[in-house]
Amino acid sequence: MxxxxxxxxxxxxxxxxxxxxxxxxxxxxxxxxxxxxxxxxxxxxxxxxxxxxxxxxxxxxxxxxxxxxxxxxxxxxxxxxxxxxxxxxxxxxxxxxxxxxxxxxxxxxxxxxxxxxxxSPQGIENQKNRGIFCEEQIKYWLDDREMEYCTEEESRALERSKTPDFLLKEPYIMDGKSIRWFESKGSFGSPYQTRYDYDNQLSHYLKLFGPGLVSYWLGYVDDISMGKEIIMVDRRFFQNGC
Structure with a gap:
């Protein structure tokens, strides 16, 4: 394909x-x-x-x-x-x-x-808007469950060098794991893309903050895994009220 x-x-x-x-x-x-x-x-x-x-x-x-x-x-x-x-x-x-x-x-x-x-200017704008939209959906999901967090901007203000989109103030228990952060990706999780994201971002979050969750809004290849401490989800997780 x-x-x-x-x-x-x-x-x-x-x-x-x-x-x-x-x-x-x-x-x-x-x-x-x-x-x-x-x-x-x-x-x-x-x-x-x-x-x-x-x-x-x-x-x-x-x-x-x-x-x-x-x-x-x-x-x-x-x-x-x-x-x-x-x-x-x-x-x-x-x-x-x-x-x-x-x-x-x-x-x-x-x-x-x-x-x-x-x-193109429109293409760049569309990518930006898609990223904002996907982050907002996670924010609504967290707010609906009254979960407190620091956003990426707030974390940067504290001079943290590596900052996920949402750093939880209290862990969220999911599948027996204490999830400490949420990261939003408004894209499809291909083998190349997930490997790139892990090497350049997610592995650092794991070392700094512990287990986390990454959302590939448009889905991901089923047999991809980032190990036991990073949970992968897509848009259905947030849309279905999990």
């Missing part, structure tokens, strides 16, 4: 074929593209002059990006930088495409904005 997700247009038909919700596939696709961006960034950047020639010869920005299976926004940024655009000018294009006078150029900028759900 992962191999079928190479552009945002692949999501609806993949959802229909595999009976997987589109929001889950958006998350899986986003993670795949972020990994690919990290891997191929400098390789694609070195092709900037070649891509500029292709664009001047008639290929669209989106076509050039899709041929390389790379972010349309970042691809366009490489091309237009070599065409004389500053970072500010490029940012202005993304935020105000309707102000572009040239019909072809305006359409191409709108096309890359629609195609890039990760690095």
């Amino acid at each position: 992962n191999d079928r997700l190479n552009s945002v247009r692949d999501i609806p038909r993949t959802s229909k074929r595999f009976k997987v919700p589109e929001d889950v596939l958006y998350s899986i696709y986003s993670q795949k593209m972020v990994r690919r961006t990290k891997r191929d960034f400098y390789l694609i950047q070195r092709q900037s002059l070649t891509m500029l020639r292709e664009w001047r010869n008639g290929k669209s920005l989106l076509e050039i990006a899709e041929e390389r299976m790379f972010s349309p926004i970042l691809t366009a940024s490489f091309i237009l930088k070599n065409d004389g655009y500053t970072k500010k000018q490029f940012k202005d294009l993304l935020h105000n495409p309707d102000s572009i006078r040239d019909d072809r150029f305006r359409k191409e900028i709108i096309d890359i904005l629609d195609a890039d759900i990760i690095y």
Whole structure:
């Protein structure tokens, strides 16, 4: 299924074929593209002059990006930088495409904005809002049970270097474990993503505060485990009133 997700247009038909919700596939696709961006960034950047020639010869920005299976926004940024655009000018294009006078150029900028759900201004805003929404659902769940906690911002004010989203003031007993913290992830827990999160965040919380719970809002691969002291849940845990 992962191999079928190479552009945002692949999501609806993949959802229909595999009976997987589109929001889950958006998350899986986003993670795949972020990994690919990290891997191929400098390789694609070195092709900037070649891509500029292709664009001047008639290929669209989106076509050039899709041929390389790379972010349309970042691809366009490489091309237009070599065409004389500053970072500010490029940012202005993304935020105000309707102000572009040239019909072809305006359409191409709108096309890359629609195609890039990760690095476009709207994509970045959507990711931010999804993260806020998922944290709010955990907050409502904790508040409904009158559980006291320090938020990440409050913990940082106390100069704690590693801070989960919610650090409980009293442990919450679940499955025989004394849960000390809750961490919200508004994404799908793929093998790569869960390993990355464990190595960079969750293992530190475990050492500092003890057992905890991490929520992958859009689900996770069933056979993944983070050990006996970190419980994994998805949105159903909070929606079903557990």
